[in-house]
Amino acid sequence: MTVPAVEARDLGKIFGQGDGRVEALREIGLSVAPGEFVSLIGPSGCGKSTLLRLIGDLLAPTSGTLVVNGKPPAQARRDRDYGMVFQKATLLDWRTVQRNVELPLEIMDVAERGERARQMLEMVQLGDFASHYPWQLSGGMQQRVAIARALAFRPSLLLMDEPFGALDEMTRELMQQEVLRIWGETGTTVVFVTHSIPEAVFLSNRVVVMSARPGRISEIIATGLPHPRNEDTREAREYYDKITEVREALRREERR
Amino acid sequence: MTEPISTAEPVAPPPHRRTRHRVLSVIGVILVLAALWELYKVVGKALDLTAPVRPDNVTMPHTWDMILELFQPVRRGGNLLILDLLGRSFWTLREALVGFAIGALIGFGLGVLFARSSLAERAFMPYVVASQTVPILAIAPMVVVWGGRLDIPQWLSVSIISAYITFFPVVINTLRGLRSPDPKAMELMRSYASTPREVLWKLQVPSALPYIFTALKISATASVIGALIGELPAGFQTGLGRALLTFSQQFAVQSTKLYATVIVTAAVGILFVGLVTLAERQLVPESRRAGAEPGRAPA
Numbered sequence: 203m204t205v206p207a208v209e210a211r212d213l214g215k216i217f218g219q220g221d222g223r224v225e226a227l228r229e230i231g232l233s234v235a236p237g238e239f240v241s242l243i244g245p246s247g248c249g250k251s252t253l254l255r256l257i258g259d260l261l262a263p264t265s266g267t268l269v270v271n272g273k274p275p276a277q278a279r280r281d282r283d284y285g286m287v288f289q290k291a292t293l294l295d296w297r298t299v300q301r302n303v304e305l306p307l308e309i310m311d312v313a314e315r316g317e318r319a320r321q322m323l324e325m326v327q328l329g330d331f332a333s334h335y336p337w338q339l340s341g342g343m344q345q346r347v348a349i350a351r352a353l354a355f356r357p358s359l360l361l362m363d364e365p366f367g368a369l370d371e372m373t374r375e376l377m378q379q380e381v382l383r384i385w386g387e388t389g390t391t392v393v394f395v396t397h398s399i400p401e402a403v404f405l406s407n408r409v410v411v412m413s414a415r416p417g418r419i420s421e422i423i424a425t426g427l428p429h430p431r432n433e434d435t436r437e438a439r440e441y442y443d444k445i446t447e448v449r450e451a452l453r454r455e456e457r458r
Numbered sequence: 459m460t461e462p463i464s465t466a467e468p469v470a471p472p473p474h475r476r477t478r479h480r481v482l483s484v485i486g487v488i489l490v491l492a493a494l495w496e497l498y499k500v501v502g503k504a505l506d507l508t509a510p511v512r513p514d515n516v517t518m519p520h521t522w523d524m525i526l527e528l529f530q531p532v533r534r535g536g537n538l539l540i541l542d543l544l545g546r547s548f549w550t551l552r553e554a555l556v557g558f559a560i561g562a563l564i565g566f567g568l569g570v571l572f573a574r575s576s577l578a579e580r581a582f583m584p585y586v587v588a589s590q591t592v593p594i595l596a597i598a599p600m601v602v603v604w605g606g607r608l609d610i611p612q613w614l615s616v617s618i619i620s621a622y623i624t625f626f627p628v629v630i631n632t633l634r635g636l637r638s639p640d641p642k643a644m645e646l647m648r649s650y651a652s653t654p655r656e657v658l659w660k661l662q663v664p665s666a667l668p669y670i671f672t673a674l675k676i677s678a679t680a681s682v683i684g685a686l687i688g689e690l691p692a693g694f695q696t697g698l699g700r701a702l703l704t705f706s707q708q709f710a711v712q713s714t715k716l717y718a719t720v721i722v723t724a725a726v727g728i729l730f731v732g733l734v735t736l737a738e739r740q741l742v743p744e745s746r747r748a749g750a751e752p753g754r755a756p757a
Binding site for chain 2 (some may be wrong): 256259260279280281282284285286288290292294295297305306308309310335356
């Protein structure tokens with residue numbers, strides 16, 4: 203059996219103490235297979251971002267165990283297993299697009315970083331914009347640079363926290379298509395936080411439905427949609443059925 | 459992909475024309491101020507004004523007399539005032555430059571230390587602030603006496619006094635600048651398993667540059683003031699500070715020398731700030747300079 207990319211057991215996270223104590227996550231159990239695309243969805247306050255940050259070793263869990271690629275998350279981070287993309291592109295505005303993508307490669311002492319960064323920019327179809335500055339790009343283009351930067355050092359795990367949340371609907375659909383293509387090309391495992399049901403269904407192998415106060419996993423729904431997914435997928439009957447299924451799962455949680 | 463690109467370059471005249479435009483506007487402002495000065499003298503005399511300032515030729519000499527004074531000998535048979543003042547400017551500017559460099563380095567170092575360790579910040583920041591509430595006039599003689607005992611050249615003692623008032627804005631702004639990066643960018647650096655030094659030089663210092671340059675401009679003028687004041691207790695004969703002191707004692711009799719010296723001193727300060735601005739242009743892209751339209755919204 204292969205080692206899971208992410209394996210969480212009885213994971214709990216509590217912020218603060220005493221009166222200010224907030225239980226963000228309770229009894230999280232989740233296993234993500236290598237190469238899988240998993241989305242976390244739920245109302246705000248359900249702890250989906252917290253779970254992502256625990257996986258990425260940006261936070262430490264209060265209880266339970268979490269193993270990433272067979273290692274503790276801190277070790278996985280030191281081994282540079284994580285690529286991260288946030289809602290904001292967070293590009294360094296004194297660096298060109300090319301040099302932004304090179305940043306992690308510089309830190310990791312990759313010799314052929316110029317060539318590698320160019321390849322990544324080609325992959326996100328921004329080859330012509332290498333010498334531009336971030337503020338010269340639209341929001342969607344900036345986010346593509348952020349994806350290129352996250353994948354430049356070939357991490358085994360891509361963590362995305364509402365990466366398209368700030369984009370308009372048209373750009374958003376284009377970006378979803380791109381992410382699927384890149385995922386297909388690189389074979390990277392993706393954990394994707396979103397609050398959009400169609401987005402979660404369109405992208406994922408499995409959708410993890412979470413509920414709030416405290417954050418728990420209430421249901422895990424396999425989408426089972428065939429690949430490649432494209433504009434036809436968005437009009438397919440199965441796609442709508444899955445959206446309905448996820449929506450009803452979220453509703454059930456609300457009513458409880 | 460057919461997403462629109464925001465227009466990159468703002469429409470602006472070419473650089474040489476912009477420079478000429480700026481020079482002309484500076485000259486224009488000087489001429490207007492001179493004209494107002496002369497106008498006040500004429501109107502004041504006609505109305506026999508005594509307040510706020512008497513318009514007589516000692517209190518308010520003619521602007522052209524101030525300029526002409528520069529081309530008179532300092533004393534009978536001496537050098538022209540302008541040559542004397544230029545020589546003094548060289549001394550004072552050197553003291554100020556060295557003081558500025560020392561102050562900026564110490565300020566930057568403390569800023570980095572405080573950004574790295576909030577314990578150090580809590581322990582030392584009160585003293586950094588307190589240092590600026592002690593009058594420089596009290597510190598200056600001490601530095602000069604201690605410097606003399608340690609056989610430090612006199613001009614260097616003056617530089618240390620200058621550094622003393624220079625470092626403060628740099629500490630405050632460096633600290634603020636080093637803390638300015640988006641927390642998400644800090645997390646990104648963490649996810650690359652980067653060392654604190656890499657975070658400092660690749661993320662924090664570049665983010666801090668606009669803040670640091672704002673401080674350096676304040677410090678540039680402060681370092682000249684520090685040098686002028688430092689020269690007085692040092693009994694330093696060759697700087698502008700001495701000239702200001704001497705000519706202010708003669709003010710009641712002949713005021714044009716003091717006015718002429720003030721003009722030269724101001725020019726030294728402006729020159730210094732100009733040098734800092736030049737350096738800023740080399741190091742900080744236009745979109746990120748203080749006062750520019752921010753390139754990105756704060757987090």
